[in-house]
Amino acid sequence: MANTVGIVPGSLSGVFVYRRELRAHYRVTRLLLPSSSAGGVTGALLLLHLSADIFAAVIPWLIGIGTLLVLSGPAIKNRIGRVAA
Incomplete structure (x- = not known):
């Protein structure tokens, strides 16, 4: 709060x-x-x-997926740019 x-x-x-x-x-x-x-x-x-146990198990996966998306952002942007061009 x-x-x-x-x-x-x-x-x-x-x-x-x-x-x-x-x-x-x-x-x-x-x-x-x-x-x-x-x-x-x-x-x-x-x-x-969700129970605390389930939430605690899911959080590392969500953080990992988010990190991968941030790190792969430039590659995704380049690929989308080539497809759109």
């Missing part, structure tokens, strides 16, 4: 300050918002309803 109290005001003020820059990315934001929201809600529901 303490993190949320600190993060939410900072995030909202950041959105306000960078609103002009965010308008330039409106289309991409609109495309990513539904999947990001669904992932956040799904993760929150799983966190609330």
Whole structure:
């Protein structure tokens, strides 16, 4: 709870300050918002309803998959760029 109290005001003020820059990315934001929201809600529901043992077993896999996606991001971007061209 303490993190949320600190993060939410900072995030909202950041959105306000960078609103002009965010308008330039409106289309991409609109495309990513539904999947990001669904992932956040799904993760929150799983966190609330799964037992601690199951959650502890799943977390390393989620972190590993996320790490692989971040590391392979440039290769994915290059491949998508070649296909689109």
